[in-house]
Amino acid sequence: MDDKRALKEIKRFKDGKFELISDLVAREVSFTIFINKNRLVSIACLPENLPELALGFLFSEGLVFDFQEIIDCQYIQEELWINFELDIPKNRINSFHQTGEKTSGCGSGLSSSLAGSRLHFPKVCINAENILDSMKEFLKNSELFQQTGGVHRAGLLKDNIIEYSVDDIGRHNAVDKVAGMAINGKISLKDHFLLCSGRISSEIVKKAVRLDIPVIISHSAPTSEAIRLGWKFKVYLIGFARGRRFNIYTGFEENLFEN
Amino acid sequence: MDDKRALKEIKRFKDGKFELISDLVAREVSFTIFINKNRLVSIACLPENLPELALGFLFSEGLVFDFQEIIDCQYIQEELWINFELDIPKNRINSFHQTGEKTSGCGSGLSSSLAGSRLHFPKVCINAENILDSMKEFLKNSELFQQTGGVHRAGLLKDNIIEYSVDDIGRHNAVDKVAGMAINGKISLKDHFLLCSGRISSEIVKKAVRLDIPVIISHSAPTSEAIRLGWKFKVYLIGFARGRRFNIYTGFEENLFEN
Numbered sequence: 001m002d003d004k005r006a007l008k009e010i011k012r013f014k015d016g017k018f019e020l021i022s023d024l025v026a027r028e029v030s031f032t033i034f035i036n037k038n039r040l041v042s043i044a045c046l047p048e049n050l051p052e053l054a055l056g057f058l059f060s061e062g063l064v065f066d067f068q069e070i071i072d073c074q075y076i077q078e079e080l081w082i083n084f085e086l087d088i089p090k091n092r093i094n095s096f097h098q099t100g101e102k103t104s105g106c107g108s109g110l111s112s113s114l115a116g117s118r119l120h121f122p123k124v125c126i127n128a129e130n131i132l133d134s135m136k137e138f139l140k141n142s143e144l145f146q147q148t149g150g151v152h153r154a155g156l157l158k159d160n161i162i163e164y165s166v167d168d169i170g171r172h173n174a175v176d177k178v179a180g181m182a183i184n185g186k187i188s189l190k191d192h193f194l195l196c197s198g199r200i201s202s203e204i205v206k207k208a209v210r211l212d213i214p215v216i217i218s219h220s221a222p223t224s225e226a227i228r229l230g231w232k233f234k235v236y237l238i239g240f241a242r243g244r245r246f247n248i249y250t251g252f253e254e255n256l257f258e259n
Numbered sequence: 260m261d262d263k264r265a266l267k268e269i270k271r272f273k274d275g276k277f278e279l280i281s282d283l284v285a286r287e288v289s290f291t292i293f294i295n296k297n298r299l300v301s302i303a304c305l306p307e308n309l310p311e312l313a314l315g316f317l318f319s320e321g322l323v324f325d326f327q328e329i330i331d332c333q334y335i336q337e338e339l340w341i342n343f344e345l346d347i348p349k350n351r352i353n354s355f356h357q358t359g360e361k362t363s364g365c366g367s368g369l370s371s372s373l374a375g376s377r378l379h380f381p382k383v384c385i386n387a388e389n390i391l392d393s394m395k396e397f398l399k400n401s402e403l404f405q406q407t408g409g410v411h412r413a414g415l416l417k418d419n420i421i422e423y424s425v426d427d428i429g430r431h432n433a434v435d436k437v438a439g440m441a442i443n444g445k446i447s448l449k450d451h452f453l454l455c456s457g458r459i460s461s462e463i464v465k466k467a468v469r470l471d472i473p474v475i476i477s478h479s480a481p482t483s484e485a486i487r488l489g490w491k492f493k494v495y496l497i498g499f500a501r502g503r504r505f506n507i508y509t510g511f512e513e514n515l516f517e518n
Contacts, residue, residue, distance in 0.1 A: 006483040008483070008486055008508065010506045010507060010508050010511065011506070011507040011511035012504065012505075012506050012507070013387050013504060013505050013506075013507070014503065014504040015503050015504070016387075016388075016503075018387075018516075020511075023506060025480060025481060025482060025483050025486060025508075026480065026482050026483065027482065027483040027484075028460060028461055028482035028483055028484035028485065029484070030484075044460060044461060044462065044484070128272050128275075128277075129275075148480055149479065149480040149499065150458050150479065150480030150481065150482055169458070169460060169482055170460075199409050199428070201287060201303060201428060201429075202287055202303060203303065220408065220409065221284060221285065221407055221408040221409030222284060222409065223284060223285050223286065223287035223409055223428055224264075224265040224267070224284050224285065224286040224287055225286075225287035225288070225289075225303070226287065227265075227267055227284060240408065244273065244274050244275075245271065245272060245273040245274070246271075246272050247269050247270070247271050247272075247282060248269060248270040248271070248272070249267065249269050249284075252269065252270035252279075257277075
């Protein structure tokens with residue numbers, strides 16, 4: 001078995017009969033992020049793309065705004081921890097710990113202060129049919145989901161192409177990982193649309209705001225607070241992208257769609 | 260609209276056409292728990308059964324072990340906070356804050372120390388067909404899920420009857436709420452089976468251990484770590500209860516099932 005999945009002996013009940021079989025489940029580990037050698041947080045996650053998870057987390061939670069604030073980084077894969085030497089004001093870390101909220105959702109989701117917000121919805125252009133095709137492709141490509149049923153998925157779509165996609169046992173972790181992949185490649189997120197398999201709660205919108213992502217497209221539903229923040233911070237929310245339909249929850253007066 | 264759902268103006272794309280419609284979404288609020296007037300945690304949740312959520316949280320996170328430790332309680336519904344006057348050792352609160360883990364999942368899920376564990380899997384008796392019927396009934400009964408698609412659900416099953424069930428935008432919150440409902444009624448959880456709509460991650464198993472719940476039955480998949488903890492703390496895990504099948508991940512050598 002690789003890192004992402006584990007083979008377990010289980011007993012199955014099916015159509016009135018029991019049988020012993022082997023089955024795949026998603027692996028879960030506890031991964032710890034240190035900042036300047038002080039423990040910031042431990043995250044229950046799928047053991048894959050962990051440095052990207054940490055990098056995305058730092059940006060999406062408002063701890064780091066610029067790559068130049070990261071002086072050094074030490075990642076010990078076997079011990080499941082990473083340490084960042086950061087040159088940031090101490091109050092960001094204090095603020096992170098003080099405003100820590102338990103999230104509604106899968107993974108972390110702390111509500112430290114949101115970075116400068118937009119005055120207007122950004123000019124983006126979406127092809128409606130392409131959204132549906134992209135969502136279908138995005139979900140189909142997760143072998144791990146097909147095998148274990150126990151993961152969420154996040155992706156980044158640009159110019160109708162899925163540039164990055166990744167799995168995690170948590171919704172928020174998947175978003176942080178895919179953001180970290182782009183950030184690690186020095187790719188700006190302001191032209192990327194975020195694809196999510198899971199529900200859109202307020203924390204996902206906050207992450208998108210801090211990451212400067214203009215559009216969130218989900219297979220699932222948003223909450224009322226996600227919609228409120230989407231309007232406030234000018235992030236387009238598209239939900240229930242399934243089959244031949246989707247819902248646009250924010251910014252729908254804008255000229256968002258290609259003819 | 261009631262407290263649980265909000266009606267939103269949205270734009271729908273369906274079969275190649277856009278239309279403006281109204282649609283229901285699940286409401287999300289931030290609810291704060293104080294202990295002895297100090298802020299413990301804020302939880303993003305559905306505004307329903309909030310005192311039960313707080314009560315379940317205190318027990319499932321190992322902050323309170325006995326009702327007698329709760330001296331007094333003040334709940335201000337309009338301001339979305341609750342304060343508990345507790346007679347507990349200060350190190351429990353410190354331990355809660357220090358070991359705080361970001362969860363993989365929906366709601367909170369802190370890994371403070373687990374209460375005394377069982378030496379053996381408890382003697383329980385399950386009817387296999389009844390599990391499947393109960394799961395079906397349990398999921399069908401959520402009007403909010405049918406309307407918004409944006410909630411999880413937890414329930415407590417005893418003697419083949421669903422005694423409590425509740426919705427939340429988060430998996431963990433739903434478990435805390437349903438536990439709080441039983442605890443508030445001075446009902447012991449040791450003969451109840453926990454029903455969950457969502458995935459079983461390690462935090463759900465930790466909550467079940469602290470709540471003394473012997474069996475977790477989910478519509479969805481467990482993670483590897485949930486299975487490890489299930490074996491370690493002698494909690495039966497049943498997953499993928501769908502249609503006419505389910506998987507038993509832990510304790511399946513035991514004589515768990517009725518003939």
